[in-house]
Amino acid sequence: MLLDALLLQLGYNATLVAIGATLLGISAGVTGTFLFLRKRALVSDAVSHATLPGVCIAFLLMAAFGGDGRNLIGLLLGSAVSAGVGLWCLNWLTRNTRLAEDAAIGAVLSVFFGFGVVLLTVIQTLGVGRQAGLEGFLLGSTAGMLWADAMIIAGGGAATLVLIMLLRRPMTLVAFDPEYAAARGLNVSRIDMAMMGLVMAVTVVGLKIVGLILIVALLIIPAVTARFWTERSDRVVLLAGLAGGIAAYIGAAISASAPNVPTGPIIVLMAFALFALSLLFAPNRGVLAAVLRHLRFQRRVHLRQGLLALATGQPIYEKMTLRLLQKSGLMRADGVATEDGVARAAKALRDEKRWEIVRADQSHEAAAALYDGLRAIETVLTPDQITDIDARIGGPKGVAS
Amino acid sequence: MNGEEFVPLSLTPLLIGVFAAVACALPGNFLLLRKQALIGDAISHVVLPGIVVAFLLTGAITALPMMLGAAGAAIVAVVMIEAIRRLGKIEPGAAMGVVFTTMFAGGVLLLEQTDTSTVHLDVEHALYGNLESLIWLDATGWSSLWDIEALAGLPAELPRMLFALIGVALFIAVFWRALKISTFDEGFARTQGIRVEALGMALVITAAVAAVAAFDAVGSIIVIAMFICPPAAARMMTNTLEGQLGWSVLFAVTSAVMGYVLAGYGPLWLGAYDAVSAAGMIATVSGVILALAAKFGPCRSRTGAPAGA
Incomplete structure (x- = not known):
């Protein structure tokens, strides 16, 4: 059964999910590496939690205008907007007040998530009746994934990868030595913003598969895993993409072949298994x-x-x-x-x-x-x-x- | 609104919300100053597997095993974060991210694998809690407060949360001097013979106790929000630790009361019929307070420190 799933023999939906998840895993691993090297891994936690109010508002708006509230593109656009607002709040708080970045991250994630939950209950009590599925964004739900959804995820993942290919030199430079990057004439804050934009894109694309609480794991764990195996940043990026892709692929296959195994958590656990193996057995940096x-x-x-x-x-x-x-x-x-x-x-x-x-x-x-x-x-x-x-x-x- | 309606339906959730908010905000002040603010975030995520494991072992939703399971999970998480940080030479933020997401994923998976249809245990409950359902059915009005029989019917979360609050307050009061010194100047604290590591661990455990007790009653959103938002807002208001603690308690109480009232009655004022999530609303109000403090607080800007520090 598991072998069938790994060989993509388990039907249309399972194949879609597996391919989508793998692409997502690769782009999350690659993007997360820059975040990790910049020592801002947990910013992704704030970004992902901040998507919830956007999803809800987009749903409310689309339902109010008589459309189908569950249109994935609309929901993802909404989540991107609110993640952007959350990111802006985070930057504003760290720049203009005495709060350290960790406090700003915590504040943004809890407040945005809390507000999102308020909106979720609003949707529930409005009795729209078609709200089912929004909770799926919390932990991901792949059961009813459509061809169009998979294409959006695949397209988003591919676009992120292309952008990263274009931006990898400046982003590496900023991650290792922001002062030197500034001296070279690079606009550090703009590159940071581009990096955050990529994180946001991965988060938004991943909402459907792994959900907003666990997408953080896909951004952080593969990068940390890859770091054990090499000291060269370009190889860390490649290995992180590989680790993310493998974890997502195996996770999706297991989820498709066994009952009651939600995709998001099992992908995260696979990623952690790779991490644990690396922590123990990696040459040079391993235990x-x-x-x-x-x-x-x-x-x-x-x-x-x-x-x-x-x-x-x-x-x-x-x-x-x-x-x-x-x-x-x-x-x-x-x-x-x-x-x-x-x-x-x-x-x-x-x-x-x-x-x-x-x-x-x-x-x-x-x-x-x-x-x-x-x-x-x-x-x-x-x-x-x-x-x-x-x-x-x-x-x-x-x-x- | 009269006492007959208020006391049974709103008094206990309101009090539980206030106690939970203050119990989290107090240790939150120290965590914030020590740049460990996200410990609260991590703890509130890892509590889920602890509770699920406790449920699997006992087969029932009873308070004590759940609290023990949650506390155990919190300790496991702290140890794992520390181990990964030291063994793998990983920066603390990333180590934390690895551990709490994995444990949360494990909790969700366990929960989906077990049959919990007969009991009230699911991920949504763990996230938002059910503050609104903690009502006091035996009360008939204000006079019930002096009625022993009615008091016996109080929701068990109320005394538990009160004890947690008293415990946290006692810890801070007893170790006030040591906490203050070690928070601001660890090296000096060492020369004074304060065992800094043990104290730091004790602080995290105290925070975990507060988080677990609050989590049981109100869900994890309030826990994260109350660990960070009131202390962060208080930080903008004053430059003394005493003042910051005072402000943070004030902000926590305000968030809890206003959040609960807005969630319960706000939609009615707007013409809707149903209440919204109280936990979410409390977090939202605390965010609004933080935003106001960040915009207008007298001590909001960074002074004396070099830019970017």
Whole structure:
């Protein structure tokens, strides 16, 4: 059943939903990346909640003029207008008052959403009778999706992607270094506004599928996921689009193949699953990689300290050091160094002495700064320099008897 | 309007609304100043899975397990946000966004998967609450306030919300000095021997308790709005913390009362017949208050700080 859904064999509506959701996931992931890099991820929360009053007002207006209140284009236009108003309020509050951005976000989202709920109850009590479906915008509803709806979503998603392709250079620049961007002659506030406009577009397009409460997740989670895998912004953008697309596609397929599984939440949970995998297993930035790095570092420190202790004839009590030395064949079980261990220990002690001279010598200042107790001196100095230092240490001398 | 109608139908919802608003606004002041205003937003989203899990475990809508479930979910969320922030080196806003949307999605999914048709538990209820339905049927008029039998029929949310409010107020009163110092100057607070991290955690937990208690009665919109709007408006009115707390309580009470009255009677004045959502209206009124304060408040502008800070 799930396989059928994944292969788009589950009927017309399910296929429409899957394709629409995938396009939405891709454009949300890509757009969200810039928001995340600009450290304004939660602004999308305010924008998405601010769409509710617009949807309701558009419905009321369209119903009042005798039209079909549920015309998707009209509702989406309404939501875009009110999201724009919300965004303007947010910017105004942060610019003209002492409120920080987080407070302004919270204020805008709660007030607009509250007002939207008031309008929802107005619609309910007006007895228009055809209000069913507006609640669907809260959590998304794909059950009755029409061809036209899917085309709007696909078109909107594609348009956002094209705009992002055009704007990606300036948006990246502003995200990393707004001052430099301004010095280059870019209009930072206008680019920020364009970015917010794109976020708004994605939100509005996504209302139908995932709903206004959960669209935030599609904007934030894929970007955070992608960030684990690479340090290059263009790749983060691509990977975020990929993660968003995969999550949305699998989520839509699961939702189509199982009963009582609403599309929006399952897409979000899929996105989170990808995030959790990345958090744990990503190379370099992942938790597992960090643990392995730590263990490797610990081993090196213990081994080094153990060798130095062997060389100077100090007793070793630390259990881990003993175990490591024995396991690598540097020490016998009774605590006596093997031949190999004696040689390695002598080398370690000699390296330590070489470092001591390097660090005392002003002319080796740059090399001395690299000393951390573990670095092999051969990786820092040339063989000639080491010979020179060894000459200063000198060989064994006879003692007067 | 006379007491016979007012006391049973409007007095209890009004009082619950006021208590909820004040209980959220008080810790909201500190969260706002600490730039943690969105914690309230996050908490009110994650409460949903907690309540659903509690319902699944107990099979009934009873207050105590629900509160425990909600509080548990809030703590899980705070721990997860912190873990993701530290382990993944993610900025706090994004970490918060990841956690609360995921937990909310999980809650919605659980809710859709379980059969809740026999009980009153759905997403809409969680969002808007049902303030209007918390009526006091045993009351016959003002005299019922002294009638033990009638008092026994009070909606359970009223004493619960009152206790939550008293708890929050006590916490702030007891730790007033420490809270004040650590909010404005964490380094100095440390030198004074205040355990800053523990206090910050305690503040978040207090806020969570207020949010959970309020959520049960009035839904999550009021919780978010009351955490942020009254303190933010109060911030424009004064430069002292004491003054800000006072103003925020005033604004919270005004929003609750005006919102409730406008929702209940506003449509009647306009010639319509049915009331609109009280929770939504309270949030709207608090937004109007914030807008007025942002436009005309005496301390609205940023002074002394560099632009863009």
